[in-house]
Amino acid sequence: MFIKQNIYLVLIFLSKQFWFSTAQYEKWSNKEYENDKYSFSKPIQIGLITDQYSEEMGIIFEHAIEVANGELKIPLEATKEEVNYGDSFQAYGILCKLLQNGVGGIFGPSSKHTARHLTTICDAKDVPYFFSEMNENPEAFNLYPHPMDFSKALYFLLTTYKWSRFIFLYESVEYLNILNGLQSLYGNNSTTITVLRYDIEMNNNYKSVLRRVKKSGDNCIVVTGSSDTMPEFLKQAQQVGIINKDYKYIIANLDFHAFDLEEYKYTEANITSFRLFSPEQKAVQEILEKMGQKSSSENLRNGSCPITVSMALTYDSVQLFAETTKHLRVRNVPLNCSDRSESVLDDGSTFKNYMRTLKLAKRTLTGPIYFDGNVRKGYALDIIELHPSGIMKIGTWNDYSNLTIQRVAQTNSVIDNVDNSLVNQTFTILLNVPNEPYASLVESFEKLEGNSQYHGYGVDLIKELAQKLGFNYVLKNGGNDYGSYNATTNTTTGMLKEIIDKRAHLAITDLTITAARQEVVDFSIPFMNLGIAIIHVEPQKETQAYFKFMDPFSNGVWWLLGLSFLLVSFSFFILGRLSPSEWDNPHPCIEEPTELVNQFTIGNSLWFTTGALLQQGSEMEPKAISTRTVASIWWFFTLLMVSSYTANLAAFLTIEKPTILINSIDDLVEHKHGVVYGAKKMGSTREFFEKSEDSRYKKMNKFMNEHPEYLTETNMDGVKRVSMTYAFLMESTSIEYHTMRMCNLSKIGNTLDEKGYGIAMRKNWEFRDKFNNALLELQEQGTLEKMKNKWWNEMGAGICTSGKQRSEETELQMKNLIGIYIVLGVGSGLAFVYGIVSWFFYIRTKAKHYHLSMKEVFLEEFKFALDFNSHTRILKNTASIYSRGRNSLPTDSSKEEQKSLQH
Numbered sequence: 001m002f003i004k005q006n007i008y009l010v011l012i013f014l015s016k017q018f019w020f021s022t023a024q025y026e027k028w029s030n031k032e033y034e035n036d037k038y039s040f041s042k043p044i045q046i047g048l049i050t051d052q053y054s055e056e057m058g059i060i061f062e063h064a065i066e067v068a069n070g071e072l073k074i075p076l077e078a079t080k081e082e083v084n085y086g087d088s089f090q091a092y093g094i095l096c097k098l099l100q101n102g103v104g105g106i107f108g109p110s111s112k113h114t115a116r117h118l119t120t121i122c123d124a125k126d127v128p129y130f131f132s133e134m135n136e137n138p139e140a141f142n143l144y145p146h147p148m149d150f151s152k153a154l155y156f157l158l159t160t161y162k163w164s165r166f167i168f169l170y171e172s173v174e175y176l177n178i179l180n181g182l183q184s185l186y187g188n189n190s191t192t193i194t195v196l197r198y199d200i201e202m203n204n205n206y207k208s209v210l211r212r213v214k215k216s217g218d219n220c221i222v223v224t225g226s227s228d229t230m231p232e233f234l235k236q237a238q239q240v241g242i243i244n245k246d247y248k249y250i251i252a253n254l255d256f257h258a259f260d261l262e263e264y265k266y267t268e269a270n271i272t273s274f275r276l277f278s279p280e281q282k283a284v285q286e287i288l289e290k291m292g293q294k295s296s297s298e299n300l301r302n303g304s305c306p307i308t309v310s311m312a313l314t315y316d317s318v319q320l321f322a323e324t325t326k327h328l329r330v331r332n333v334p335l336n337c338s339d340r341s342e343s344v345l346d347d348g349s350t351f352k353n354y355m356r357t358l359k360l361a362k363r364t365l366t367g368p369i370y371f372d373g374n375v376r377k378g379y380a381l382d383i384i385e386l387h388p389s390g391i392m393k394i395g396t397w398n399d400y401s402n403l404t405i406q407r408v409a410q411t412n413s414v415i416d417n418v419d420n421s422l423v424n425q426t427f428t429i430l431l432n433v434p435n436e437p438y439a440s441l442v443e444s445f446e447k448l449e450g451n452s453q454y455h456g457y458g459v460d461l462i463k464e465l466a467q468k469l470g471f472n473y474v475l476k477n478g479g480n481d482y483g484s485y486n487a488t489t490n491t492t493t494g495m496l497k498e499i500i501d502k503r504a505h506l507a508i509t510d511l512t513i514t515a516a517r518q519e520v521v522d523f524s525i526p527f528m529n530l531g532i533a534i535i536h537v538e539p540q541k542e543t544q545a546y547f548k549f550m551d552p553f554s555n556g557v558w559w560l561l562g563l564s565f566l567l568v569s570f571s572f573f574i575l576g577r578l579s580p581s582e583w584d585n586p587h588p589c590i591e592e593p594t595e596l597v598n599q600f601t602i603g604n605s606l607w608f609t610t611g612a613l614l615q616q617g618s619e620m621e622p623k624a625i626s627t628r629t630v631a632s633i634w635w636f637f638t639l640l641m642v643s644s645y646t647a648n649l650a651a652f653l654t655i656e657k658p659t660i661l662i663n664s665i666d667d668l669v670e671h672k673h674g675v676v677y678g679a680k681k682m683g684s685t686r687e688f689f690e691k692s693e694d695s696r697y698k699k700m701n702k703f704m705n706e707h708p709e710y711l712t713e714t715n716m717d718g719v720k721r722v723s724m725t726y727a728f729l730m731e732s733t734s735i736e737y738h739t740m741r742m743c744n745l746s747k748i749g750n751t752l753d754e755k756g757y758g759i760a761m762r763k764n765w766e767f768r769d770k771f772n773n774a775l776l777e778l779q780e781q782g783t784l785e786k787m788k789n790k791w792w793n794e795m796g797a798g799i800c801t802s803g804k805q806r807s808e809e810t811e812l813q814m815k816n817l818i819g820i821y822i823v824l825g826v827g828s829g830l831a832f833v834y835g836i837v838s839w840f841f842y843i844r845t846k847a848k849h850y851h852l853s854m855k856e857v858f859l860e861e862f863k864f865a866l867d868f869n870s871h872t873r874i875l876k877n878t879a880s881i882y883s884r885g886r887n888s889l890p891t892d893s894s895k896e897e898q899k900s901l902q903h
């Protein structure tokens, strides 16, 4: 049977080539009259033979005819037949049946073997035969891109991707055409292509090949094969574990959009493919509606589009056929398969030749159609990539302009790019220049333009945000006026006005978030936290240190020391007079002294105390218990005092203590040391004092209102003005910045309040949440901290880092030494009490001895004790009451008396 067909084919071929002019013409004229009964106005039958997706194919075929008929005088009419896949014999029978009924064209099944078979028959009968799968059969009308063209598209994609080494996986021999094309395009250029056939055993198990791919270590893979095996291939590749972020695929199949891609969307594998038509176009949507599929274009991005490329091409083939019937008449002539020479479709070849010269641009799904020889041209291939959000078109290829990639910017985040509306946006961003460290001009020998002319913390921050969110930006100097809102006049000024009037999107500088500003603009979460603080001169080293030795003790200690000294000296004096043991014989050689002398005169008492205090001797020796006690206590006291003094003096002499003019905000309020203060004229610092309820701050506000000469235009002016008598109030972050660079300045005290710098944006701006999230991320990653460190402590800083620590030593206060004083006080007190008591005993004994009354003796002794001028006691004094007494004259007794009274 096959041989018969071939002989037949050869005969027909010969007849076509050599006898066309005569024989054909004869036939034409003969048949025309004969077949008149086949009226021209009758619908033209076209036949569809399907072996796969018959239902969808049928719907598309009907729909294509319906669309075409809208433009035709003689309508087309469909005849649909179904055959088993690959059953050529059955297909042959059906074709013959169709031919018998008379058809103008045949749209064939997808099986290549069947198609080849049917092509020969149709060709013999001069019936146009349309085929919509990839092959190189020149006789059929095939709108499918030629393998060579496909190779070109693939080649340009591979060179764009710069793959110099990849694995070429193909399903069966016919796909080697693509490889051949590639190799001829590469020429001598060194590209390593490993070629593997994935369907070796034809049992739908590709895993052994896939495992080899995995082991090979190559990660760039080009896959080409039929649409039937490709989904299974992808599935098995995933099972083997080679669809992940390490692998890159190019799927050289035009039905990629029809596969179920849901499982591969999130694999992070880089999968690129091609498509011949976009499922999102209107004509496709109409077909989908006809099929009863209510797929929105969004869903089609996940793949699983029910319209395969061969369906789309069948649709286009119908349009091409219809277009040709507009120009050439076609009659439905019954043809007999077995009839060898006679029954050929009248003017069939003319029809076919005409069709090859047509250019059709309307009503097609796959773009314009025209032929270059037998090869269909005019289409464009979309380059598509699989993303978590679905299929994305990233470029196109066509014959003229080769490959163009129009990739849209992608963000790193896998989840985020579903509605990444920030991508492709351009924002205008206001800075205050120069305003170090937030923004300043880059110093450069060449003139810089655009964003590159600025640098600083704010510029870095916006760069980080742009990288995270994928937007573009234009930096603009917004000036020194950050803006404020006046509720009474309903006006806004400065940067805020620029934002409200939509001349800018964002303002990034040291812009404080305040309630007043928040009425007209929105702020992001703060990117920096701070408060108002005082900047003043670094505490100065003391210049005149003449009395430095006084420093170890506080004034109170010194005063009390002096007082103790006097009191103790006085105690010696009193106790000395009161205790008889202190009255001594001035001339030890004279047995019976006439007078006794007391060593504790006022001068001697002071001298004794001084000697002890300075740790020197004084050649005086207390004899009475009371004076000895006081002396011991005093020695102990001086021991401790002198040790403390010495120890502290060493510290004071080695570390020079700076004088601190002001220590806190309270010192400022009191103008301690005559220090005045000011702030920036307009801004949130002034605002803070104006609004504050705290009495101290109210007082400061009053002062600043009364003395506008202390206010400055900018913070920098204020910082320059700081001196011994002028302190400046501003934000702690700026203070930190300046004190790192001006070593004579320092921050005083803690911050007065808590606030933050934020990014200002229009009210209810749609991207606000995105910015906040990005800022939070930057904060959590420590990027903000790193940036602050860079601009504060690294760029142009580092000169004042050493010697910043304050000396910690302080003078010894009363509270440190009070214990020593207590010991001294109590000890001396007890000694004094003892002295008085023993004095009374002495009076009593003396009264007994002289037989005088206690009162008389007491008065006599008291009088004598109070006579501070006399330090000698005349023993044989006639004026004395003792001379009138009974035992007034025993000469020896005075010595005895002396002895007995001493103890």
Ligand SMILES: *[C@@H]1O[C@H](CO)[C@@H](O)[C@H](O)[C@H]1NC(C)=O
Binding pocket: 161, 248, 270, 385
């Ligand atoms: C896929 O890989 C190519 C290079 O092989 C690269 O140009 C492209 O950007 C990648 N696509 C994605 C989404 O990463």
Ligand SMILES: *[C@@H]1O[C@H](CO)[C@@H](O)[C@H](O)[C@H]1NC(C)=O
Binding pocket: 185, 186, 187, 188, 189
């Ligand atoms: C070979 O590579 C070079 C540079 O890489 C390129 O300029 C040239 O066009 C390539 N030749 C072919 C035949 O691809």
Ligand SMILES: *[C@@H]1O[C@H](CO)[C@@H](O)[C@H](O)[C@H]1NC(C)=O
Binding pocket: 187, 188
């Ligand atoms: C390829 O290589 C051959 C020999 O190495 C050389 O003769 C030929 O010119 C080369 N072709 C191209 C396109 O570089």
Ligand SMILES: *[C@@H]1O[C@H](CO)[C@@H](O)[C@H](O)[C@H]1NC(C)=O
Binding pocket: 262, 298, 299, 300, 302, 388, 389, 390
């Ligand atoms: C496509 O993907 C989106 C989100 O990825 C999902 O909401 C939608 O249901 C998917 N559509 C289909 C047809 O699977």
Ligand SMILES: *[C@@H]1O[C@H](CO)[C@@H](O)[C@H](O)[C@H]1NC(C)=O
Binding pocket: 400, 401, 402
């Ligand atoms: C496309 O590629 C071909 C072959 O490399 C080249 O001759 C042609 O100039 C290219 N066209 C464009 C627009 O780049």
Ligand SMILES: *[C@@H]1O[C@H](CO)[C@@H](O)[C@H](O)[C@H]1NC(C)=O
Binding pocket: 408, 423, 424
């Ligand atoms: C990005 O901008 C270009 C040019 O302005 C535009 O053609 C493209 O559609 C935009 N893409 C997105 C995703 O908005």
Ligand SMILES: *[C@@H]1O[C@H](CO)[C@@H](O)[C@H](O)[C@H]1NC(C)=O
Binding pocket: 486, 487, 488, 489
């Ligand atoms: C608002 O503007 C009015 C008129 O210029 C002025 O009197 C008032 O002091 C302003 N208010 C504030 C809070 O600046």
Ligand SMILES: *[C@@H]1O[C@H](CO)[C@@H](O)[C@H](O)[C@H]1NC(C)=O
Binding pocket: 490
């Ligand atoms: C303030 O002015 C703006 C327009 O400039 C207006 O939309 C708004 O309603 C005004 N607000 C008040 C409180 O008058």
